[in-house]
Amino acid sequence: MVITPNTAAEVIYPESDGQPMADNTKQFRWIVTIKENLEILFAAHPDVFIAGDLFWYPVEGNPNIKQAPDTLVVFDRPKGDRGSYKQWEEDNIPPQVVFEILSPGNKTKEMAKKLLFYQRYGVEEYYIYDPDDNELTGFVRSEDWFQEINELQGWISPRLGIRLEITPETLEIYRPDGEKFLTPVELDQLRMQERQAKEAALQQLEQERQKYQDLLTRLQERGINLDQI
DSSP states (O other): OOOOOOOOOOOOOOSOOSOOSOSSHHHHHHHHHHHHHHHHHTTTOTTEEEESSOOEEOSTTOTTSOBOOSEEEEETSOOOOOSSEEGGGTTTOOOSEEEEEOOTTOOHHHHHHHHHHHHHTTOSEEEEEETTTTEEEEEEEETTEEEEOSOOTTEEOTTTOOEEEEOSSOEEEEOTTSOBOOOHHHHHHHHHHHHHHHHHHHHHHHHHHHHHHHHHHHHHHTTOOGGGO
16 A cells, blocks of 8 residues: 655635724725725836735735735736735735724724734835824834834825825825825716816807807808908
8 A cells, every 4th residue: 555645734815804894984985095096096007906905915824924904005016806915926025005094993902913014024104094083103114114204294105106194184195196085986076077077168169160150151141252261
């Protein structure tokens, strides 16, 4: 009888922990707004991968080491669908930018663990926004450690080029071209306004064309030919 060695059990990397992406509508709206506006900003860049609430596994063989950032951005990785971000399958490139949106359910201990995780596994920029208290915190990598950003008002992300502004009411984020991040509803309203403005301009142009044509007709009826003037 031939005895063969036991093969190592396949390591399973879960794609879900059964927990909701957000605890409330405000947190969900912010996650979607940041993620989708970043998608729009980098739509023409095929080597920028952006995801929301996606498990990131930095260490092969250990599925217990993971986080699911509310939004992550990875430069030098192709766009495309993924069940999770397994770093060893992505040229060992970690997400460079991470956003977390706080909710009342976030615990201080949990957020401290996330901070240490992102610091340890290579995140370059880490932003935390609390929409209830309208507080923004940010960290940038300095060699192997995070350094807190002391002045975030008007801060421009080194990687993303976006500008952060805190008003008395909320956080505002601006693209490098000065356009503000908008919610999906606001984006749709803007699209409708632009379409209505275009239709109004075309209608005005048609009215002017018709007026000109009517003038030509009246002149021709009087025997006046503009081509001969």
